Amino acid sequence: xxxxxxxxxxxxxxxxxxxxxxxxxxxxxxxxxxxxxxxxxxxxxxxxxxxxxxxxxxxxxxxxxxxxxxxxxxxxxxxxxxxxxxxxxxxxxxxxxxxxxxxxxxxxxxxxxxxxxxxxxxxxxxxxxxxxxxxxxxxxxxxxxxxxxxxxxxxxxxxxxxxxxxxxxxxxxxxxxxxxxxxxxxxxxxxxxxxxxxxxxxxxxxxxxxxxxxxxxxxxxxxxxxxx
Numbered sequence: 001x002x003x004x005x006x007x008x009x010x011x012x013x014x015x016x017x018x019x020x021x022x023x024x025x026x027x028x029x030x031x032x033x034x035x036x037x038x039x040x041x042x043x044x045x046x047x048x049x050x051x052x053x054x055x056x057x058x059x060x061x062x063x064x065x066x067x068x069x070x071x072x073x074x075x076x077x078x079x080x081x082x083x084x085x086x087x088x089x090x091x092x093x094x095x096x097x098x099x100x101x102x103x104x105x106x107x108x109x110x111x112x113x114x115x116x117x118x119x120x121x122x123x124x125x126x127x128x129x130x131x132x133x134x135x136x137x138x139x140x141x142x143x144x145x146x147x148x149x150x151x152x153x154x155x156x157x158x159x160x161x162x163x164x165x166x167x168x169x170x171x172x173x174x175x176x177x178x179x180x181x182x183x184x185x186x187x188x189x190x191x192x193x194x195x196x197x198x199x200x201x202x203x204x205x206x207x208x209x210x211x212x213x214x215x216x217x218x219x220x221x222x223x224x225x226x227x228x
Contacts, residue, residue, distance in 0.1 A: 001046035001116055001159070002026040002177050006036045006062075007078070008054050012101075016049065019105040024139055024152050025112075026179060031055070033062035040066070043176050045073055046163075047115050049108070052079040052090070060093050067094035074115040078103065113137060116163070127162050130220030132206065134162055143202050150201065153178055157194050161207065161217040170214040 003020055007013040008031045017029040028043065030036045032054050039045075052059035063075060076097040077090045087098050096118070097111050113136050117125070127134045133142040139155055141148045150158065160169060160177045175191055195207050195215065208218035 001112065002043065003028070003112065004036060004039060004043075004045045004048040004073075005029040006031075006033060006048065006054065006059070007051040008032065009051070016105075016108075020109065020112075023109050024155055026156070026177065033057050033059065037062070037066070040071060040073070044173055046119070046177075047074040047076065047112050049076050049078050049112075050095070052077060052081055060089060063090075063093045063095060074119050076108075076111055076115060078108070110137065129162060129165060129217060132162075132202065132220040134158060141202075148201050150198070151194075153190075153194050154197055154201070157191075158198060161215070165217045168210045168213045168216045174215065 003025050005013060005016050005020070005027055007016060007029065010031070013029050013031065017027045020027045028039055028045075030039065034056055036048075050059050050063060054062070059077065059079070063077075066073070066075075074096045075094065076099060077095045078099050078101060079086075079090075080101045081087075081090075082100045090098050096115055099108065099111065113125075116136070125135070125137065127136070131144045134140070136159065141150055141155070141158065156178050157174065160174055171191055178191070178194075198207055199205075203220070205219040206217070208216045210216055
């Protein structure tokens with residue numbers, strides 16, 4: 001996933017960013033609502049982790065503003081405010097989940113995966129498309145029952161394609177999904193190289209090229225010729 005973290009505490013924010021990146025996600029971290037608001041207009045995020053005690057305005061106020069604009073991005077509130085009324089206020093303002101500090105990073109990652117499943121209309125923890133299986137929690141891919149080792153970028157690319165199996169995704173959107181801002185712009189044909197590797201490791205038909213538009217999840221049926 002590409003995640004937006006809004007947390008004013010430098011130590012916690014950096015820990016969240018590094019920990020989630022280690023788990024294979026692209027992460028942009030901001031300390032206040034204003035830069036996060038600007039970022040929302042420039043990148044296709046999959047979920048947001050939102051602190052409430054922000055220096056430039058309460059997180060609840062920002063959340064209500066985003067929901068008022070029609071922003072449907074799944075939001076997980078992460079805060080020290082643990083009162084029942086405060087949790088109710090956060091959920092009623094538009095949050096999809098509410099987690100109290102201090103947190104276990106593995107639990108946060110699991111809750112974000114649950115939000116992703118809900119947003120994409122999936123109930124299963126393991127995604128299946130024909131002969132292809134993907135377990136987001138274990139970061140494990142199987143083709144026809146055999147485990148296939150993929151790099152972090154290849155996993156992120158496959159996850160993006162499987163999240164929207166009926167859609168054609170543009171090159172620009174896929175690049176945004178794979179690279180956070182801190183990583184700079186991907187070099188030249190990096191996306192095409194990752195797609196080539198997926199086709200070689202899984203099957204040539206697993207990624208479908210739609211000329212002039214981008215790429216889509218392709219055939220994953222038994223008659224798809226496995227890669228050598």
